Amino acid sequence: MAEMKHAKKPERRAPERRPREPKRPRQSAPREPRPAIGRSRVFKAALAREYGVTELPESLKLRTEKTLSTLPDVMPSKPRPILRLFRGMATAAAALAVTSVILLGLNSTNPQLTESMPGLGPMFAAMNERPTPQPTAGPTPQPEFNPVTVLSKGDFDGVLIIDDAWSDGKSLLLDMSISPGDSFYNVCDKFGLGAAPSLSLGTMLQNEYGENYKENNASLLVDYGDGYIELGPDAFAPVFKTDSSGRLTARWQAELGKDIEAGDELTVTLSVPDLTTIAEFDSFPIYSWVSGFETTFTLPVSTNKNRVFSLQASDGPVRLHSVDYTPTKVTLDVSLPYLGMVGDLIPDRGESSGWPLGFYAQLSCTNSDGEKFIYSPSADYMSSRNSSDPGLSELSEMSYTFTTIDEAADPRELRSPLVLTFYEFPLEPEYGQPLGRVTAEFTIDLYTGMAYPSENYLENGFEKSDASKTTVDRLEEASYNGLLLMPMGNWPEAINSGYDPLATFTLSAPAEASGRELAVQCYFNGAVVHSFIFVLGENNEWEDGTVYTNYFTLPGAGLEYLQANVNIFYPDELANTYGYVLFDRLELIDPFSGEVIIPDLKAAWEDIYIKLLGAKPYSSGIAANDSENDVSSSSPPL
Amino acid sequence: MDRLVRKAQSGDKAAFVRLIEDNQLSMYRAAKAILHQEADVEDAVQEAICRTFDKLYTLRQPKFFKTWLTRIVINCCYDILRQQKGLYPLDVLPEEPREEDMDTPLDIQAALKSLSENDRLILTLYYLNDLPVKEIAKLLSISEGAAKMRLSTGRKHFREKLELREEAGSQWQR
Numbered sequence: 001m002a003e004m005k006h007a008k009k010p011e012r013r014a015p016e017r018r019p020r021e022p023k024r025p026r027q028s029a030p031r032e033p034r035p036a037i038g039r040s041r042v043f044k045a046a047l048a049r050e051y052g053v054t055e056l057p058e059s060l061k062l063r064t065e066k067t068l069s070t071l072p073d074v075m076p077s078k079p080r081p082i083l084r085l086f087r088g089m090a091t092a093a094a095a096l097a098v099t100s101v102i103l104l105g106l107n108s109t110n111p112q113l114t115e116s117m118p119g120l121g122p123m124f125a126a127m128n129e130r131p132t133p134q135p136t137a138g139p140t141p142q143p144e145f146n147p148v149t150v151l152s153k154g155d156f157d158g159v160l161i162i163d164d165a166w167s168d169g170k171s172l173l174l175d176m177s178i179s180p181g182d183s184f185y186n187v188c189d190k191f192g193l194g195a196a197p198s199l200s201l202g203t204m205l206q207n208e209y210g211e212n213y214k215e216n217n218a219s220l221l222v223d224y225g226d227g228y229i230e231l232g233p234d235a236f237a238p239v240f241k242t243d244s245s246g247r248l249t250a251r252w253q254a255e256l257g258k259d260i261e262a263g264d265e266l267t268v269t270l271s272v273p274d275l276t277t278i279a280e281f282d283s284f285p286i287y288s289w290v291s292g293f294e295t296t297f298t299l300p301v302s303t304n305k306n307r308v309f310s311l312q313a314s315d316g317p318v319r320l321h322s323v324d325y326t327p328t329k330v331t332l333d334v335s336l337p338y339l340g341m342v343g344d345l346i347p348d349r350g351e352s353s354g355w356p357l358g359f360y361a362q363l364s365c366t367n368s369d370g371e372k373f374i375y376s377p378s379a380d381y382m383s384s385r386n387s388s389d390p391g392l393s394e395l396s397e398m399s400y401t402f403t404t405i406d407e408a409a410d411p412r413e414l415r416s417p418l419v420l421t422f423y424e425f426p427l428e429p430e431y432g433q434p435l436g437r438v439t440a441e442f443t444i445d446l447y448t449g450m451a452y453p454s455e456n457y458l459e460n461g462f463e464k465s466d467a468s469k470t471t472v473d474r475l476e477e478a479s480y481n482g483l484l485l486m487p488m489g490n491w492p493e494a495i496n497s498g499y500d501p502l503a504t505f506t507l508s509a510p511a512e513a514s515g516r517e518l519a520v521q522c523y524f525n526g527a528v529v530h531s532f533i534f535v536l537g538e539n540n541e542w543e544d545g546t547v548y549t550n551y552f553t554l555p556g557a558g559l560e561y562l563q564a565n566v567n568i569f570y571p572d573e574l575a576n577t578y579g580y581v582l583f584d585r586l587e588l589i590d591p592f593s594g595e596v597i598i599p600d601l602k603a604a605w606e607d608i609y610i611k612l613l614g615a616k617p618y619s620s621g622i623a624a625n626d627s628e629n630d631v632s633s634s635s636p637p638l
Numbered sequence: 639m640d641r642l643v644r645k646a647q648s649g650d651k652a653a654f655v656r657l658i659e660d661n662q663l664s665m666y667r668a669a670k671a672i673l674h675q676e677a678d679v680e681d682a683v684q685e686a687i688c689r690t691f692d693k694l695y696t697l698r699q700p701k702f703f704k705t706w707l708t709r710i711v712i713n714c715c716y717d718i719l720r721q722q723k724g725l726y727p728l729d730v731l732p733e734e735p736r737e738e739d740m741d742t743p744l745d746i747q748a749a750l751k752s753l754s755e756n757d758r759l760i761l762t763l764y765y766l767n768d769l770p771v772k773e774i775a776k777l778l779s780i781s782e783g784a785a786k787m788r789l790s791t792g793r794k795h796f797r798e799k800l801e802l803r804e805e806a807g808s809q810w811q812r
Contacts, residue, residue: 044765047796051758053667053766060680064662067684068655071691075649194770195701 148297154290156275157181163249165268165299166411168306169260171253171328172222172231172268173411178240178248178275184289191286193277196242202233203274204288214276214285223267224260253328253405262303269296305414307446315453316467317395318358318422318440325446327413328405330363330375332420335395339439340471341556342425345612346488347508347563352426354555356392358439358465360423363402365415373409375402376427416446419456424465425613437465437614463614472557478611480598483588484508485605487613489563495602498582500570501545502530505601507588509536511551511560519591520568520601523584532568533591545569643700654694658687661704664767665711671762672715678722682714689714705773708763712777757792764789 048054148162158180166173178199188197202216216233231254238250260266272293276285307325314320317337324331336359343353364374377400400420405411424436443454457464469477478484485495486508494504503520514537522530534540534547545568553560570580588598598604609617639660645653658665662683669682689710697706763769763777775785 046800047761047765048667050796050799051667051670051762051766053663053670053762056663056666057676059676060662060666060683063680063684064658064687067687068658071651071654071688073651075646075651075654076692076695192768194768 145299148295150270150293150295153292153294154274156289156291157183158291160272160291160293160295162270162295162297165297167256167260167266167299167301168326168328168411169256169262169264169301169303170326171255171405172220172266173251173253173328173405174238174268174270176238176240176250176252180248184277187277187287191277191279193279193286197248197277198242199240199248200276200278200285201237201272201274202276202288203290204276204285212285214278217274218270218272220254220271221269222256223269224256225264229256229258251405251407253403255329260301262301264301265298266301267296267298270294302412305412307414307449309449311449311451313442313451313453315440315442319395320420320442320444320451323418323444323446323449323451325418327409327411327415328403330402330404330418332361332363332400332402334361334398334400334420334422336398336422336439337395337467338392339424339465339467341554343555344471344557345474346425347486347552347554347561355426356396357424357436357471357556358422359396359398360426360434361400362421362423362427362434363400363404364419364421365404365409366417366419367409367413367415371408373404373406373415375404377402414446416444418444418446419454420444421457423462434462435613435615438462439465439467461615465614470557471554472559474612475557478608479509480588480604480608482509482513483597485598485601485608486563487605487609487617490605492602492605492617495605496583496586499580500575501567502570502583503566503568503586503601505566505605507536507564507566508561509564511562513537514549514562517591518597519589520566521587521589522568523587524574524578524581526584529578529583530568530571530574532566534564534566536564537562538564543569544571639703640700643694643697643703647695647697647700654691657703658690661707664704665707667762667766668708668711668759669715671759672712673718678715678718682711682718685714685717686711702773704767705769705777708767708769709777712759757788757795760785760788761792761796 045054145162145165147164150160150162152158152160158178161177161179162174163177164173164175180199184197184199188194200214200216201218202214204212205215206212216237218233218236220231220236222229222231235254236252238252240248240250243249270293272291274288275291276288278285303326305327307323310322311320319335321333321335336356339357341353342355342357345357347353361377362374363377364372366372404415409415419441421434421441422439423434424439427434438457441454441457442451443456444451455464475484484507485505489506491504496503502522507518509516516536517533518536519531519533521528522532532545534545537549539548540546545566547564547566549562549564551560551562585600586602587596588601589596606617609615639657642653642657642660646657665683665686666679669679669686673679673682686707690707693710697703760774760778763774764771769777771785771789778785780788
């Protein structure tokens with residue numbers, strides 16, 4: 001294929017300061033062959049054939065033609081300009097009014113700022129009657145960076161611009177943009193990359209299966225005076241994405257791995273030999289250019305927004321000891337009490353079952369516009385704190401590090417206050433969604449170096465946990481006569497499915513409940529139409545259902561629990577009489593005494609969920625409910 | 639396409655006709671993923687063309703025309719489903735039998751049917767209509783992660799389905 005002409009390029013130029021080892025010839029790593037189908041024309045064709053939509057039916061073509069011909073010759077168009085003019089004037093007047101209110105408010109709180117405004121300053125000075133004294137000690141002037149434009153030495157039709165470069169002594173941050181020429185967009189059109197293509201560093205190669213893959217060969221060399229830091233392809237891999245103005249931009253940040261002092265200067269040598277564009281969904285590279293971008297530039301290290309202070313702030317048993325803030329990284333030292341284990345309240349939580357409750361921190365920062373940025377800590381903070389940790393029963397000294405830079409934040413801004421919140425359960429892995437109750441929250445004022453307990457979590461619908469209750473207390477409070485339908489391992493749709501099996505659920509109870517006989521009664525139109533009797537602790541299969549039991553130990557409380565997985569089959573006679581229907585409710589009773597233990601299994605699951613996790617099942621992100629994925633049940637509004 | 643959308647928005651019917659002609663296969667595919675009777679599909683596409691004609695001037699960003707059009711088609715399909723069957727979920731709708739199914743044992747056919755229904759719309763939008771994941775997620779009111787997961791699952795199901803059919807074919811021949 002002519003498009004693949006850049007797929008192999010044997011030689012690369014490295015930064016000149018440090019000689020690199022000669023590149024070894026690439027070995028083809030043994031790999032599992034990929035499935036034959038993927039995002040390819042072959043797959044598309046197979047799919048179209050399978051769905052019978054390879055081409056438009058002749059009848060639809062004719063009908064479309066007919067429909068189009070019957071439509072009026074004049075299309076409904078946008079409102080007339082005069083109306084738009086009035087609307088525009090109204091919008092402008094409203095904007096002016098809002099701006100005026102904001103400026104007047106600003107004038108009352110910060111008259112220096114309003115009086116220093118070009119044009120409007122004298123008016124505010126006159127309004128304030130006397131000129132407000134200007135602050136004598138202004139903030140330290142921020143070092144500026146002059147953008148660097150790098151021309152392509154290869155066949156890439158475009159330039160790379162280092163729009164901004166900045167360092168707080170711990171990290172290096174580069175804001176870059178690429179202005180490609182028409183040839184780039186021609187390639188995008190050719191490969192159907194849509195209106196917002198992206199560009200990655202590196203070149204496209206092919207493996208032994210003929211599949212394209214990308215190898216990043218870009219590099220950064222940072223000279224800090226006393227030595228060098230080399231950031232290779234793994235650390236230096238920004239992707240240029242099309243922003244709202246149509247520019248291809250990337251913000252890239254890397255930890256320098258050592259603290260560089262204020263006033264030092266960094267000399268950065270950047271080499272981007274190749275650029276590759278990739279498909280959006282599966283990240284397969286599609287086309288490569290030789291860009292040959294190479295440049296060296298300097299930037300000062302700025303530590304004037306860094307803050308380090310010790311403090312003694314407490315929220316209940318949780319204590320915050322120190323804050324080490326830089327715009328790119330925040331480290332907080334905290335003492336946390338032992339409150340039990342995750343697995344005590346959510347037994348089937350995988351690896352995190354053996355982790356302590358209440359150790360899961362989230363940090364939010366607020367910029368001067370009031371915009372909030374939320375961060376989760378680096379994932380390795382739990383590695384030394386699990387159920388086998390002998391020191392866990394006492395106060396644990398923890399250090400949390402948050403990487404706090406993102407594309408929307410200004411790295412030169414002090415984002416205060418910080419809000420540090422601790423949740424009972426690990427944050428939902430993909431989206432960092434908090435789960436459970438809050439064990440502590442601190443608001444940290446970076447201007448004063450003070451921290452105090454706060455309750456911002458209430459606004460987000462969370463409640464505070466009661467540190468005086470053990471996990472066993474909580475399980476007992478949530479249970480129905482010793483029986484629980486745990487938050488995980490139960491699916492609300494399966495508890496009363498309307499199909500076969502009519503119910504699938506898991507009952508949990510202390511192990512001594514083994515041998516207890518129970519009955520599920522299914523109500524339809526107010527009457528019991530089916531019953532299923534079983535014994536906790538048994539493993540059996542019958543004509544009308546199955547029960548399998550397993551035992552486990554609560555990792556924190558040390559108690560032995562059983563889990564009975566119950567399946568009730570849909571009775572044929574009911575299906576023949578009513579069809580497959582949802583029951584009014586499923587009730588759990590003691591078959592000997594007739595005592596109702598759980599009047600409605602599904603409602604009980606929700607109730608237990610809220611009691612144990614402090615959140616409604618469908619808002620916490622862990623409910624086994626897939627209703628949001630049910631396309632058919634909701635019609636997107638126009 | 640943006641230029642055509644802008645021209646149509648300013649009242650140029652020829653531009654509108656061109657837009658529809660360029661997109662009618664995508665409209666057909668999206669509708670076919672939801673409705674199974676050709677007559678219903680044609681009704682949905684026709685209704686979508688009329689709605690698009692009436693409402694095109696309200697579209698703020700021409701670059702989202704294709705997504706917007708797809709949403710209209712999907713809504714028209716749901717309207718037809720509601721009229722015909724009430725709010726039945728997709729997975730209980732009957733699928734039209736295919737000719738090749740005559741050679742496939744009944745239990746395999748049942749497996750194929752259950753595998754395919756829920757994946758059809760999302761696979762169509764992504765692979766056949768070339769909509770980006772982000773737009774599909776918006777269209778279906780699901781998260782991007784969920785859209786990706788369903789695409790991945792759909793692709794897997796599709797592969798399994800092909801394998802199942804090949805297996806069934808070889809068993810049948812034995």
